[in-house]
Amino acid sequence: MKIIDVRACQPATPDSPPDWRTSLGQILVAVETDQGMIGYGVGGGGLAAVHVVRTVLRDLLLGRDPSSVEQLWQEMYRATLPFGRKGVALMALSGVDLALWDLRGKAAGEPIAGLLGGEVGGPIPTYTTVWGPIEEIAHEELNAVKLHLGRFDPQADNDAIIARVADARDRLGPDCQLMVDAFMNWDVETALRIADKLVPLGVAWLEEPLLPDDLQGYAQLVGQCPIPIAGGEHEFTAAAFAELIDRRLHHVLQPDVCWCGGLTELVKIYEMANKAGLRVCPHRGSEIWALHAIAALDRQPLAESGRPWMNWVGGQPKIVAGLIQLGDAPGFGVEIDESKL
Numbered sequence: 154m155k156i157i158d159v160r161a162c163q164p165a166t167p168d169s170p171p172d173w174r175t176s177l178g179q180i181l182v183a184v185e186t187d188q189g190m191i192g193y194g195v196g197g198g199g200l201a202a203v204h205v206v207r208t209v210l211r212d213l214l215l216g217r218d219p220s221s222v223e224q225l226w227q228e229m230y231r232a233t234l235p236f237g238r239k240g241v242a243l244m245a246l247s248g249v250d251l252a253l254w255d256l257r258g259k260a261a262g263e264p265i266a267g268l269l270g271g272e273v274g275g276p277i278p279t280y281t282t283v284w285g286p287i288e289e290i291a292h293e294e295l296n297a298v299k300l301h302l303g304r305f306d307p308q309a310d311n312d313a314i315i316a317r318v319a320d321a322r323d324r325l326g327p328d329c330q331l332m333v334d335a336f337m338n339w340d341v342e343t344a345l346r347i348a349d350k351l352v353p354l355g356v357a358w359l360e361e362p363l364l365p366d367d368l369q370g371y372a373q374l375v376g377q378c379p380i381p382i383a384g385g386e387h388e389f390t391a392a393a394f395a396e397l398i399d400r401r402l403h404h405v406l407q408p409d410v411c412w413c414g415g416l417t418e419l420v421k422i423y424e425m426a427n428k429a430g431l432r433v434c435p436h437r438g439s440e441i442w443a444l445h446a447i448a449a450l451d452r453q454p455l456a457e458s459g460r461p462w463m464n465w466v467g468g469q470p471k472i473v474a475g476l477i478q479l480g481d482a483p484g485f486g487v488e489i490d491e492s493k494l
């Protein structure tokens with residue numbers, strides 16, 4: 154089998170937020186073979202990533218056998234190194250990697266979860282990430298909720314942060330798992346001060362309190378913070394995760410399979426984390442691209458709610474009463490109508 158075309162575009166998402174998630178939003182990658190098979194993947198990075206796919210990565214892939222995914226990953230990583238390593242180039246590479254995995258699954262007639270040595274299995278528990286008022290979701294059947302605290306100034310809004318978490322705990326009841334996401338806005342001192350006040354509210358993890366490059370800060374925090382530390386959605390490649398894992402800088406690792414280098418890297422991250430006894434909770438894990446890995450490799454599955462505006466990905470299972478059920482179609486099981494994008 155040979156690759157005869159590699160396509161990428163950024164489909165319109167009218168309901169996406171008016172920020173980088175729109176301007177540099179998710180891209181669709183299609184890898185077509187001479188046997189008429191098309192693999193689909195989703196990456197990030199908007200038109201900048203589309204350009205990377207259409208130039209360097211397409212040049213590299215045309216005429217190649219798509220089945221040696223890991224070998225092609227290494228070549229794509231090297232080809233993008235001078236301008237890549239992290240960020241947009243890896244987001245582009247992620248989309249291509251997922252499309253190659255989709256082809257691998259379709260060629261084998263197996264869902265990706267099966268290729269990973271697992272099975273599609275039963276319903277997977279999910280958690281819902283909340284940006285707005287908790288009232289909007291408090292009526293739903295939820296086992297787990299994460300509060301996004303990105304808009305709060307950790308100094309000026311200290312009391313407002315605690316009040317928001319206390320209010321959520323009150324409305325959700327004692328049995329609902331509750332997590333908080335600081336979106337890289339705090340420092341070590343702030344994180345410790347706020348975490349102390351969150352302990353009585355039963356917070357399961359504190360996500361991204363510090364900048365992703367503040368590894369010293371994380372080393373300090375992870376030893377002192379009374380709440381488990383989560384992070385990794387803004388980290389790239391298994392090599393970078395290896396340091397987070399070896400140094401035990403996070404209790405919960407949250408790679409984004411559409412950004413961090415694709416499934417090739419997510420599989421390595423799961424292997425390392427499972428060996429180290431650390432938990433993996435992929436960013437946007439209920440989106441179909443990470444869901445197969447969760448079904449096959451995760452010891453404590455909890456899939457994060459996805460982006461509601463990504464409605465051009467057909468075949469994405471829906472969350473029902475806090476659970477999500479993967480289908481058994483070959484590959485990722487997505488249905489894409491390129492003519493409509």
Ligand SMILES: [Mg+2]
Pocket residue numbers: 334336360361386
């Ligand atoms: Mg987050």
